[in-house]
Amino acid sequence: MGQEVTIAVDGMGGDQAPDMVIGGLDIARRRHDDVRFLIFGDQDRIAPLMRGRSELAAIAEIRHTDQAVRADDKPSQALRQRRDSSMGLAVAAVKSGEASGIVSAGNSGALMAMSKLALRTIPGIGRPAMCATMPTSRGRSVVLDLGANVDCDERNLVQFAMMGAAFARIILGIARPTVGLLNVGEEEIKGHEALRLAAGMLRAADMPFEFVGFIEGNDITAGTTDVVVTDGFTGNVALKVAEGTSRLYTEFLRHAFQNGILAKLGYLLARGAMAGLRDRVDPRLYNGAVFLGLNGVSVKSHGGMDAVGFAAAVNVAVDLVADNLKGKIIEDYQRFGDGGLDEVSATAL
Amino acid sequence: MGQEVTIAVDGMGGDQAPDMVIGGLDIARRRHDDVRFLIFGDQDRIAPLMRGRSELAAIAEIRHTDQAVRADDKPSQALRQRRDSSMGLAVAAVKSGEASGIVSAGNSGALMAMSKLALRTIPGIGRPAMCATMPTSRGRSVVLDLGANVDCDERNLVQFAMMGAAFARIILGIARPTVGLLNVGEEEIKGHEALRLAAGMLRAADMPFEFVGFIEGNDITAGTTDVVVTDGFTGNVALKVAEGTSRLYTEFLRHAFQNGILAKLGYLLARGAMAGLRDRVDPRLYNGAVFLGLNGVSVKSHGGMDAVGFAAAVNVAVDLVADNLKGKIIEDYQRFGDGGLDEVSATAL
Numbered sequence: 056m057g058q059e060v061t062i063a064v065d066g067m068g069g070d071q072a073p074d075m076v077i078g079g080l081d082i083a084r085r086r087h088d089d090v091r092f093l094i095f096g097d098q099d100r101i102a103p104l105m106r107g108r109s110e111l112a113a114i115a116e117i118r119h120t121d122q123a124v125r126a127d128d129k130p131s132q133a134l135r136q137r138r139d140s141s142m143g144l145a146v147a148a149v150k151s152g153e154a155s156g157i158v159s160a161g162n163s164g165a166l167m168a169m170s171k172l173a174l175r176t177i178p179g180i181g182r183p184a185m186c187a188t189m190p191t192s193r194g195r196s197v198v199l200d201l202g203a204n205v206d207c208d209e210r211n212l213v214q215f216a217m218m219g220a221a222f223a224r225i226i227l228g229i230a231r232p233t234v235g236l237l238n239v240g241e242e243e244i245k246g247h248e249a250l251r252l253a254a255g256m257l258r259a260a261d262m263p264f265e266f267v268g269f270i271e272g273n274d275i276t277a278g279t280t281d282v283v284v285t286d287g288f289t290g291n292v293a294l295k296v297a298e299g300t301s302r303l304y305t306e307f308l309r310h311a312f313q314n315g316i317l318a319k320l321g322y323l324l325a326r327g328a329m330a331g332l333r334d335r336v337d338p339r340l341y342n343g344a345v346f347l348g349l350n351g352v353s354v355k356s357h358g359g360m361d362a363v364g365f366a367a368a369v370n371v372a373v374d375l376v377a378d379n380l381k382g383k384i385i386e387d388y389q390r391f392g393d394g395g396l397d398e399v400s401a402t403a404l
Numbered sequence: 405m406g407q408e409v410t411i412a413v414d415g416m417g418g419d420q421a422p423d424m425v426i427g428g429l430d431i432a433r434r435r436h437d438d439v440r441f442l443i444f445g446d447q448d449r450i451a452p453l454m455r456g457r458s459e460l461a462a463i464a465e466i467r468h469t470d471q472a473v474r475a476d477d478k479p480s481q482a483l484r485q486r487r488d489s490s491m492g493l494a495v496a497a498v499k500s501g502e503a504s505g506i507v508s509a510g511n512s513g514a515l516m517a518m519s520k521l522a523l524r525t526i527p528g529i530g531r532p533a534m535c536a537t538m539p540t541s542r543g544r545s546v547v548l549d550l551g552a553n554v555d556c557d558e559r560n561l562v563q564f565a566m567m568g569a570a571f572a573r574i575i576l577g578i579a580r581p582t583v584g585l586l587n588v589g590e591e592e593i594k595g596h597e598a599l600r601l602a603a604g605m606l607r608a609a610d611m612p613f614e615f616v617g618f619i620e621g622n623d624i625t626a627g628t629t630d631v632v633v634t635d636g637f638t639g640n641v642a643l644k645v646a647e648g649t650s651r652l653y654t655e656f657l658r659h660a661f662q663n664g665i666l667a668k669l670g671y672l673l674a675r676g677a678m679a680g681l682r683d684r685v686d687p688r689l690y691n692g693a694v695f696l697g698l699n700g701v702s703v704k705s706h707g708g709m710d711a712v713g714f715a716a717a718v719n720v721a722v723d724l725v726a727d728n729l730k731g732k733i734i735e736d737y738q739r740f741g742d743g744g745l746d747e748v749s750a751t752a753l
Contacts, residue, residue, distance in 0.1 A: 192652055202588055205596060239551055239640040247554060247637065272644025276652040285641075288596065291588040292638050293645045295621025300649035303541055303625040304685065308657070311674070311681035318677035325661060325670025332660035336653065 059089045060376045062369065063145035063154035066096025067123040068161025069358050069365070073097070076160070077104040079356075079365025081111045087373050090114060093154055095141040097121055120144055124165045126358070133165035134172060142166060146173045149351040156352030156372040158343075160365060163355055167203060170346050170353035177381060179388045182207075183348035184215045185287065185355075186222055188341050189297060191278030197223045197232075198275065198283045201344060202291035209252035212236065212284055216257055217391060218347040219282040220264035221383040225374055227281060231263060235270035235280035237289060253284075260391055301336055343368035345375065348384065352376050408438045409725045411718065412494035412503035415445025416472040417510025418707050418714070422446070425509070426453040428705075428714025430460045436722050439463060442503055444490040446470055469493055473514045475707070482514035483521060491515060495522045498700040505701030505721040507692075509714060512704055516552060519695050519702035526730060528737045531556075532697035533564045534636065534704075535571055537690050538646060540627030546572045546581075547624065547632045550693060551640035558601035561585065561633055565606055566740060567696040568631040569613035570732040574723055576630060580612060584619035584629035586638060602633075609740055650685055692717030694724065697733065701725050 064080065066073045073096055080092055091114050094101060098119040105112045122140040124133050137143050142161050148154040150173040159166050167185070176183055186199035199219045204211060216234050223232040234257070238250055250269070257266040270279050275293060285293070312322040322329070334340075338357070342364040346353040352375045356368035413429065415422045422445055429441055440463050443450060447468040454461045471489040473482050486492050491510050497503040499522040508515050516534070525532055535548035548568045553560060565583050572581040583606070587599055599618070606615040619628050624642060634642070661671040671678070683689075687706070691713040695702040701724045705717035 190652065192655060205588065237641060239554065239637055240644075272641040273648035273651070275645060276648035288588055289638055289641050292586060292621040292634075293641055296624060296642045296645045297649045299622035299625035300646045301653060302622070303539065304650060304653040306541060307681050307684050311677040314677040314680055318674045321670040321672070321674025321677070323670070324673065325667045328660040328663040328667030328670070331663055332656050335656050 059091060060087070060156075060373050061091045061093060061154040062372050062376070063148040063157040064092050064094045064369075065142040065145045065157065065159035065161050066094045066101050066117075067141040068159040069356065069360065071361065072160060073101050073104060075360065075362045075365050077101060077108070077111070078362030079369060080115065081108050082362055082366035083369035083373070084111055084114060086370055087377075090373055092116070093118060093145070093148055095120055095144045095148075096123070118144060124162045126162055128162055128165055130164040130168035133162065134168050137165065143169060146170055146353070149353070150174060155376040156354065158354045158356060158365075158369050158372045160356035160358050160360060160368070166353065166355055167346060170349055170351075174349040174351040174353065176348050177350055177384055177388070180214055180218070180348040180384070182211055182214075183346045184211075184218060185290075185344050186219055186347045187294075187344040188226065189275060189294070190336055190341060191276050193278030195227060195341070196275060196278055196281055196283055197227065198285070198290060198294065199347065200285065200287040200290050201294050202287045203346065204287040206288075207249060207286040209249045209256060212249060212253035212286070213256050213391070214348070214388070216253075216264070216266065216282065216284045217262065217387045218384055219284055220262070221380060221387060222345065222347060222375070223281045224263070224383065225378040225380060226371060229281055231265060232281035233265045233267050234282040234284060235267050235274060237275075237283055237285035237293070238269040238271065240271045262391060263387060298338070305336075339364035339367055341367075343371035345371060347380075350381065352380060408440060409436070409505075409722050410440045410442060410503040411721050411725070412497040412506040413441050413443045413718075414491040414494045414506065414508035414510050415443045415450050415466075416490040417508040417515075418705065418709065420710065421509060422450050423453060424709065424711045424714050426450060426457070426460070427711030428718060429464065430457050431711055431715035432718035432722070433460055433463060435719055436726075439722055441465070442467060442494070442497055444469055444493045444497075445472070467493060473511045475511055477511055477514055479513040479517035482511065483517050486514065492518060495519055495702070498702070499523060504725040505703065507703045507705060507714075507718050507721045509705035509707050509709060509717070515702065515704055516695060519698055519700075523698040523700040523702065525697050526699055526733055526737070529563055529567070529697040529733070530560055531563075532695045533560075533567060534639075534693050535568060535696045536643075536693040537575065538624060538643070539685055539690060540625050542627030544576060544690070545624060545627055545630055545632055546576065547634070547639060547643065548696065549634065549636040549639050550643050551636045552695065553636040555637075556598060556635040558598045558605060561598060561602035561635070562605050562740070563697070563737070565602075565613070565615065565631065565633045566611065566736045567733055568633055569611070570729060570736060571694065571696060571724070572630045573612070573732065574727040574729060575720060578630055580614060581630035582614045582616050583631040583633060584616050584623060586624075586632055586634035586642070587618040587620065589620045611740060612736060647687070654685075688713035688716055690716075692720035694720060696729075699730065701729060
């Protein structure tokens with residue numbers, strides 16, 4: 056890693072906070088040499104959790120606040136009234152430069168709003184996008200936007216492709232990721248206008264990723280491309296349909312194993328293998344959605360995660376900071392700009 | 405059923421046609437008392453398949469043509485050049501009134517184009533929608549539009565709700581189905597403008613279904629509502645993500661059962677129960693996508709289906725004709741029109 060990475064942590068966000076936050080940090084710190092945590096939250100609740108965790112305590116600093124963003128706070132409300140909350144102060148620490156990234160398992164809308172306002176988008180980037188990985192037949196794929204922007208134009212989509220590819224280079228460790236634009240396949244339908252324009256721009260560009268063209272919904276889990284680009288409405292639905300289908304299948308599988316004495320016995324024998332299956336679709340492995348495109352790394356952990364899941368989100372934040380996500384995006388954007396983003400876009404509009 | 409139902413059948417559409425077509429008809433006819441089939445296709449290939457199927461032969465008539473729509477025909481090309489194909493003639497038989505519905509496992513785009521041109525939309529209905537059922541935790545839900553319309557306005561969505569509910573009353577046998585509008589849940593995002601307008605119109609209307617408001621992607625498989633309404637872009641992606649995730653899970657499960665001797669033995673014991681699981685997610689059960697809103701029932705069977713799957717699509721067509729789908733849609737549309745569709749829409753626009 057080389058240089059020290061400081062991550063600001065919302066100690067009070069998430070269903071099982073602060074316990075799972077501290078537990079998660081204690082797991083995550085083992086993977087990184089030079090990491091420091093600034094933990095914002097209720098000192099009286101967090102300090103006792105540090106006992107018996109001397110190695111974590113040595114690299115962590117607790118900053119007290121008795122305020123927290125509530126799950127039902129609206130984003131606008133959080134911006135106005137929760138500036139001194141654990142989330143608000145953690146975001147502010149990234150803005151001031153004390154930390155390079157923030158991780159929170161709290162209210163998504165509030166985190167997105169606070170991160171956007173405080174960190175602002177990287178110059179040239181129109182809108183940040185929410186990005187995460189999903190399980191595929193070949194491993195994992197990066198999917199964005201997962202819900203930050205309902206309506207996207209071709210420039211947004213092109214920038215999502217750039218940012219998603221930079222994310223994939225760091226998180227998946229793929230030097231030249233493949234990128235697909237999510238579309239529909241019926242002959243009659245040629246997709247949204249923005250999709251066609253974005254495809255033209257991406258085909259013409261010389262970028263550190265390979266644009267393979269349009270893909271369809273089933274290509275996400277097939278792992279056809281390393282990066283899947285779509286608007287925030289479609290991406291949000293796709294993510295939740297995948298989660299729901301996985302849950303349905305698990306439920307059907309559980310019923311099947313309870314269906315008679317032979318099935319129950321079979322389950323006992325195959326239990327170890329079934330644990331392996333569970334691990335492959337374990338949502339904790341895919342935890343950590345990132346708001347890409349900001350001046351600072353902002354990672355959302357799912358609110359219902361345990362310590363292992365929270366640790367995964369922390370790992371994402373540390374890796375993105377250590378491998379300079381922002382620098383990669385700026386570099387690609389400048390390269391793409393030179394490669395004709397403005398030109399192509401000007402003719403397209 | 406009461407009165408005779410005549411279904412026109414594209415004998416040559418689908419990967420395993422005409423064998424699986426004839427096999428499927430022979431399965432489907434057992435479920436219906438008073439059904440007749442007009443089968444269009446190559447007499448020399450179809451007639452031999454009728455041998456040993458005297459009960460099917462008694463209610464089926466073969467109409468010869470040596471033309472067929474090809475899988476790679478573009479819709480416009482099919483309209484111009486394949487009028488005398490098995491698909492084209494089958495659609496024409498519905499237009500002429502000889503048959504009340506058509507089933508084809510051939511080229512989707514061609515079937516949609518031919519059906520729209522020949523059958524036209526029911527007066528008042530802006531656009532037909534593609535509709536099918538998907539497996540849920542509670543049974544099955546009706547989802548539309550699955551790909552006929554990329555961009556939908558609020559009137560289209562309201563009409564999809566009406567048509568989907570009529571479909572659910574017939575196919576799911578639910579007297580007063582619940583209907584949800586697919587949206588995204590992030591706080592920052594309030595969904596598309598068309599969605600908000602459609603929700604307002606549906607809330608105000610007095611209809612033979614219960615509008616429950618917005619739902620999210622995971623609600624589809626949870627079975628939160630009997631009918632899920634969305635635009636054709638999102639619906640197509642959702643359907644394919646669900647199929648892909650189901651395939652991924654099956655693949656992971658297969659790997660898990662091959663993982664060591666205990667797992668293999670466990671599989672042998674649980675095999676019967678696993679077959680039960682397979683049945684619950686068997687895509688053949690959900691086969692038969694309908695173009696709703698036309699003057700005649702047009703059903704698309706998946707191209708890769710076998711006879712059992714094709715029979716399911718035929719059953720859908722027969723049930724929709726026998727239970728007078730078109731009459732139900734017209735009745736609901738008139739009722740909704742009185743209930744304020746034009747008014748609400750006029751103020752909304």
